[in-house]
Amino acid sequence: MKNIINKELLLKIIEEAIKSLYKNDIDLIEYKSSERNIMATLNCYLKSDKRLSDYDIDIEYNREWGNGDSKRDYNKSPNTADLLIHTRWSNSEWNLLYLEAKTYFNITEKEKENDINTIRFCKTKFSYEYWMFICFNKENVKYELYYNQSMIQWTFNFWYI
Numbered sequence: 001m002k003n004i005i006n007k008e009l010l011l012k013i014i015e016e017a018i019k020s021l022y023k024n025d026i027d028l029i030e031y032k033s034s035e036r037n038i039m040a041t042l043n044c045y046l047k048s049d050k051r052l053s054d055y056d057i058d059i060e061y062n063r064e065w066g067n068g069d070s071k072r073d074y075n076k077s078p079n080t081a082d083l084l085i086h087t088r089w090s091n092s093e094w095n096l097l098y099l100e101a102k103t104y105f106n107i108t109e110k111e112k113e114n115d116i117n118t119i120r121f122c123k124t125k126f127s128y129e130y131w132m133f134i135c136f137n138k139e140n141v142k143y144e145l146y147y148n149q150s151m152i153q154w155t156f157n158f159w160y161i
Helices: 007-030 035-047 109-126
Strands: 056-058 083-086 097-103 130-136 140-147 150-157
Touching: 007 035, 007 130, 007 140, 007 150, 035 056, 035 083, 035 097, 097 109, 109 130, 109 140
Parallel strands: 097 130
Antiparallel strands: 056 083, 083 097, 130 140, 140 150
């Protein structure tokens, strides 16, 4: 039986991984590394968390379960999530988190809106329990967590690390 990850635990796990990223790899953000590189590093921290051991954690993943087809977004374009916490080749019962991320140096309101629309579409089509948008800044991370019909926004500051 899989570990059940509730909203509070998921947020704690994500925050701990991001705190490690900022503590150990802040240069990726300061020197404007690619979003993929930042997400790959975050992926390493998440995969090392034993509380997520029952899940697959993938970046740039684009497969639909069972048939191997590419996931498509609301524009019917191929969709690759920045990060997923899910179970590969399984039904949607274990689709925990769909995450899109941007960095302070490559975000526009239109890009954010497109990511939010993709998140909403994929949340419905692929039945993710939670979906999240994150913006990495030099001193903080801005989060938006969506679940059911609710949304939480907050900023986590890293000036003290």
